[in-house]
Amino acid sequence: MKKFKKLEPVDTGSLVDKVEIRLLAFFKENNLKAGDAIPKELEFAESLGVSRTVVREALLRLRTLGLVESRKHRGMILKQPDIINNFERIMDPTLLGEDTLKQLFELRLILEMGMADFLFEHKSTQDMEELEEIVAAEEAIGAGKIWFSLDKEIAFHGKLYEMSNNTTLLKFQNLLLPVFDYVYLKETKNTGIDDYHYSTGKFVTHRMLFENLKVGTPETFRNAMRRHLEPHFDHAFKNGAK
Amino acid sequence: MKKFKKLEPVDTGSLVDKVEIRLLAFFKENNLKAGDAIPKELEFAESLGVSRTVVREALLRLRTLGLVESRKHRGMILKQPDIINNFERIMDPTLLGEDTLKQLFELRLILEMGMADFLFEHKSTQDMEELEEIVAAEEAIGAGKIWFSLDKEIAFHGKLYEMSNNTTLLKFQNLLLPVFDYVYLKETKNTGIDDYHYSTGKFVTHRMLFENLKVGTPETFRNAMRRHLEPHFDHAFKNGAK
Numbered sequence: 254m255k256k257f258k259k260l261e262p263v264d265t266g267s268l269v270d271k272v273e274i275r276l277l278a279f280f281k282e283n284n285l286k287a288g289d290a291i292p293k294e295l296e297f298a299e300s301l302g303v304s305r306t307v308v309r310e311a312l313l314r315l316r317t318l319g320l321v322e323s324r325k326h327r328g329m330i331l332k333q334p335d336i337i338n339n340f341e342r343i344m345d346p347t348l349l350g351e352d353t354l355k356q357l358f359e360l361r362l363i364l365e366m367g368m369a370d371f372l373f374e375h376k377s378t379q380d381m382e383e384l385e386e387i388v389a390a391e392e393a394i395g396a397g398k399i400w401f402s403l404d405k406e407i408a409f410h411g412k413l414y415e416m417s418n419n420t421t422l423l424k425f426q427n428l429l430l431p432v433f434d435y436v437y438l439k440e441t442k443n444t445g446i447d448d449y450h451y452s453t454g455k456f457v458t459h460r461m462l463f464e465n466l467k468v469g470t471p472e473t474f475r476n477a478m479r480r481h482l483e484p485h486f487d488h489a490f491k492n493g494a495k
Numbered sequence: 496m497k498k499f500k501k502l503e504p505v506d507t508g509s510l511v512d513k514v515e516i517r518l519l520a521f522f523k524e525n526n527l528k529a530g531d532a533i534p535k536e537l538e539f540a541e542s543l544g545v546s547r548t549v550v551r552e553a554l555l556r557l558r559t560l561g562l563v564e565s566r567k568h569r570g571m572i573l574k575q576p577d578i579i580n581n582f583e584r585i586m587d588p589t590l591l592g593e594d595t596l597k598q599l600f601e602l603r604l605i606l607e608m609g610m611a612d613f614l615f616e617h618k619s620t621q622d623m624e625e626l627e628e629i630v631a632a633e634e635a636i637g638a639g640k641i642w643f644s645l646d647k648e649i650a651f652h653g654k655l656y657e658m659s660n661n662t663t664l665l666k667f668q669n670l671l672l673p674v675f676d677y678v679y680l681k682e683t684k685n686t687g688i689d690d691y692h693y694s695t696g697k698f699v700t701h702r703m704l705f706e707n708l709k710v711g712t713p714e715t716f717r718n719a720m721r722r723h724l725e726p727h728f729d730h731a732f733k734n735g736a737k
Binding site for chain 2: 276285334342343360364365367391
């Protein structure tokens with residue numbers, strides 16, 4: 254009996270990839286915007302010369318990504334994608350690699366150093382009152398303590414993100430929180446909590462940052478924030494060798 | 496003849512949503528990591544009491560998001576998600592809303608203000624040589640010009656992102672580029688190019704930023720970068736009223 258070479262299955266996966274890319278290009282070329290109706294599955298299948306199944310799977314992907322939406326009996330329309338929601342679903346620190354985690358941690362330092370101008374531009378009297386309450390509350394609990402506390406950090410810095418008046422940034426920070434949590438816990442486990450003991454000489458407290466935000470400038474605030482984040486920068490650079 | 500109330504179709508969409516959430520929780524609870532095998536479609540269907548079709552669609556979503564991967568004849572495994580690739584597919588400026596575009600534009604200013612420490616930590620001789628070449632090339636073309644040019648901005652600032660030694664940040668910047676492009680074009684169309692004419696008094700050039708990076712400190716560099724970005728900050732704050 255004749256021995257056949259093995260018949261490899263057709264790589265439908267890459268076909269769906271191709272169709273996905275072609276659909277995205279089609280939306281762009283036709284300058285379609287959120288809310289615009291798009292052709293039917295069957296029309297796409299005929300134009301592209303592929304099966305409806307392939308088109309359906311490609312459209313399903315775009316639905317998963319939040320780029321298209323099915324409306325009952327009225328076909329599909331383009332949708333304004335929610336970039337944060339997409340990020341959120343995949344942002345699982347246990348699945349992200351060490352490099353990515355480290356880089357996301359650095360990204361936090363960059364964001365907090367960079368947002369000073371927006372804080373000064375948008376801070377309101379109410380914001381400042383709330384920020385002072387957060388500072389006062391942590392002083393009441395942790396009198397005399399200069400240890401690192403993740404909860405306190407989140408309350409204070411979370412309020413700063415809120416004050417930046419940029420909801421995309423705020424949501425981005427919120428979904429990065431599990432990453433920070435994960436990195437902190439791993440580090441404190443590996444190195445012992447003593448590594449997070451701030452040297453008293455240069456340590457800038459939340460109270461000092463608050464006062465700076467009240468009477469300082471974006472420039473003085475950035476310098477204070479840099480010193481406040483000193484242990485984290487040290488940590489980033491210590492492990493930063495390529 | 497008895498008149499029936501309308502029989503609404505079962506909302507299978509939300510069932511897939513529920514199964515997606517349950518699967519993600521299952522991975523977490525079992526502390527599964529990238530590379531770990533996961534149970535079969537049929538097992539999930541039986542445990543969850545739903546059809547295989549529903550499980551298949553939920554798994555397809557997770558594949559679209561890059562969280563699981565099918566291996567031929569060996570079932571599915573968890574995968575390290577590529578957060579940037581996911582972002583990339585949905586980052587279409589024509590589909591994003593005005594608010595989101597404005598916020599992403601602000602995010603760029605925040606990133607460039609915030610990354611100074613990483614530039615000073617990681618800059619190499621080769622980096623500085625390449626950066627100087629970029630500066631020299633634009634000086635050769637645009638001698639005497641102080642107008643805004645998007646291409647020049649991208650070459651210079653793109654190199655800075657590269658020098659930050661953070662590939663997540665670099666990729667993030669790359670996929671934000673169409674957004675900047677879009678915002679710039681829209682603005683120059685609306686306001687006329689004159690709005691991008693830098694006041695000569697406080698204008699810091701790319702050459703000055705380069706020199707600062709060579710002999711300055713993160714602190715002096717941030718202040719120089721702030722002045723360099725002055726027109727963009729002005730623009731952000733001009734339209735910044737809530």
